[in-house]
Amino acid sequence: MKLKKYIAFGMAVLLLAGVSIAAGCDKEEAGTETSTDGATTTEPAEPELEGTINIQGSDTMLNVATAWSEAFMDENPGVDISVQGGGSGTGVAALINGTVDFANASRGMKDEEIAQLEANGGKAAEYKVAIDGIAVVVNPANGVEALSMDQLGKIFRGEITNWKDVGGKDAQIVLLSRDSSSGTYEYFKEEVVGKDAEYAQSAKLLPSNQAIADEVKSNEAGIGYIGLGYITSAVKVVAIDGVKASVAAAADGSYPISRYLYMYSNGEAEGVMKAYLDWILGSEGQKLVEDEGFVPVQ
Amino acid sequence: MSEPFSSRRNSPGRTTFRRAAEGVARGLIYTCGWAAIVVLAAIAVFLATNAVRAMREAGLSSMLSGTQWYPTSEPGKFGLLPLVLGSLYVTGVALAVCVPLGVAAAVFISEFADKRLTEVMKSIIEFMTAVPSVVYGLIGVAVLIPFVKDAFGLDSGMTALTGGVVLGVMSLPTVISISEDALHAVPVDLRRGSAALGNTRWQTTVKVTLPAASSGIFAAVMLGLGRAIGETMAVLMLTGNAAIMPTSVFDSVRTMTGTIAAEMGEVVQGGLHYSVLFTVGLVLFAITFAINLAADIVLERQRKRWRR
Numbered sequence: 001m002k003l004k005k006y007i008a009f010g011m012a013v014l015l016l017a018g019v020s021i022a023a024g025c026d027k028e029e030a031g032t033e034t035s036t037d038g039a040t041t042t043e044p045a046e047p048e049l050e051g052t053i054n055i056q057g058s059d060t061m062l063n064v065a066t067a068w069s070e071a072f073m074d075e076n077p078g079v080d081i082s083v084q085g086g087g088s089g090t091g092v093a094a095l096i097n098g099t100v101d102f103a104n105a106s107r108g109m110k111d112e113e114i115a116q117l118e119a120n121g122g123k124a125a126e127y128k129v130a131i132d133g134i135a136v137v138v139n140p141a142n143g144v145e146a147l148s149m150d151q152l153g154k155i156f157r158g159e160i161t162n163w164k165d166v167g168g169k170d171a172q173i174v175l176l177s178r179d180s181s182s183g184t185y186e187y188f189k190e191e192v193v194g195k196d197a198e199y200a201q202s203a204k205l206l207p208s209n210q211a212i213a214d215e216v217k218s219n220e221a222g223i224g225y226i227g228l229g230y231i232t233s234a235v236k237v238v239a240i241d242g243v244k245a246s247v248a249a250a251a252d253g254s255y256p257i258s259r260y261l262y263m264y265s266n267g268e269a270e271g272v273m274k275a276y277l278d279w280i281l282g283s284e285g286q287k288l289v290e291d292e293g294f295v296p297v298q
Numbered sequence: 299m300s301e302p303f304s305s306r307r308n309s310p311g312r313t314t315f316r317r318a319a320e321g322v323a324r325g326l327i328y329t330c331g332w333a334a335i336v337v338l339a340a341i342a343v344f345l346a347t348n349a350v351r352a353m354r355e356a357g358l359s360s361m362l363s364g365t366q367w368y369p370t371s372e373p374g375k376f377g378l379l380p381l382v383l384g385s386l387y388v389t390g391v392a393l394a395v396c397v398p399l400g401v402a403a404a405v406f407i408s409e410f411a412d413k414r415l416t417e418v419m420k421s422i423i424e425f426m427t428a429v430p431s432v433v434y435g436l437i438g439v440a441v442l443i444p445f446v447k448d449a450f451g452l453d454s455g456m457t458a459l460t461g462g463v464v465l466g467v468m469s470l471p472t473v474i475s476i477s478e479d480a481l482h483a484v485p486v487d488l489r490r491g492s493a494a495l496g497n498t499r500w501q502t503t504v505k506v507t508l509p510a511a512s513s514g515i516f517a518a519v520m521l522g523l524g525r526a527i528g529e530t531m532a533v534l535m536l537t538g539n540a541a542i543m544p545t546s547v548f549d550s551v552r553t554m555t556g557t558i559a560a561e562m563g564e565v566v567q568g569g570l571h572y573s574v575l576f577t578v579g580l581v582l583f584a585i586t587f588a589i590n591l592a593a594d595i596v597l598e599r600q601r602k603r604w605r606r
Contacts, residue, residue, distance in 0.1 A: 087563025112566050174454045179560040180370050204538035
């Protein structure tokens, strides 16, 4: 029995050593996580705001929503904001059930959801809080630099299946898409694949932006779409209709694949909720939007 | 507990008290036993009630025979067949990995390793169960996906094989420890008897110990199977989740568990897609229930055979 104790102890030591080595390593790899200490400390000169705001919804927006809430709470110590992920559908459902004040959504509320809210005696108020530019990325070793919207649609519908048909090497195209639950999936389908068409069945549906970026990084034949915040030097951004995805191009509307991110409240936002919303749409909130890799709304 | 008959010597009041306490304890245990059944029934009812809308609007038979899964299209296509097949493919690969490896490891630990080594290995195997599935997933993403892609010359390493191998490794501790327990429980007399008849250690293991422990090993495999078919996170990260009808283990597959996990967060709650996901859950529940039931029947038969 003594031996068992030694082994357990040895493993604990090993684990500890592993953790400390990992902690000691440079964190340069984590290039997608931008810090949130940009605009925070200004003096609260206005009359003190007080209250609690509950927010739930989109996982795409979780980082930026958390950054907003932290900065806002720093400025207004009397305000408590809780932010939860779970997905756009979860957030909207919580809004309908009256358990949250705001729902974050990376897609517009659906007719069915608006009807549900109205059946509960509410009314949806929609606020566009940021723009999400969606970049089409390939492996740096891939020779293809640019695609037209038409070619992109054909690729994702499975009508073009080999890279040589769009000016690349003779290799089977590996399609990488977000999962069918993602707001990005639906947006990309409507905008690129076509409203009445379907993604090719062979498209791999990955659970996150990061998963797509990782697979494109290691797969020379891969093509996928990711949020602007997830672009690193390990992937190559393909120009679409001659425009490369960037924050600037998405903001001035020249880049064709970008969509709004929303916050919804039940009825027009008032009081502390309105103050929070105004702050988000103001310069400080929109600065954080940019820090998190999204595009500010004008 | 220590003196079961001591109450006879005590005063009548004490006896009454003990009787009452025993009654309460019995009631409590009785309730616990029934609670398990009630919870199981409640889960089935919950899944079924939420799935009613999908069955009415999409139709159970057309869902079960459909080969296209486009849940967010207008109108949605809810063919569950690719998902069911995806789960079965991944689980099949997992079994092919964990059963031979697991049983062989258990045989080694129980029959051949010396005492020190046994303890070391058992500790390490117990430690394996403590690793969260998402960590296995990460390792799979970093190591196994590129390896599978290169080793088999595939377009992409996200395949049923990749997911299955990782699931198999995850099921190993379950299979090993329960098989080992079963082997350990075989009376030493049997082994000695076999040795006395001139069998070598290996012959004893194959001809006597393994058959004697077979029902326990079968139970271990079934538990491992249950773990594999229900696992979500690792397969979501490793199999590519393309809802195609798989034709080989080198295809990308979308499993039932992965589908529920990936889509539940974003659907309209109470909507058709939501209800279809509950149907997926119901199908999964039915499959695991059937597997467990089949396992029980096999075990029961075996028990009867041994009794004779």
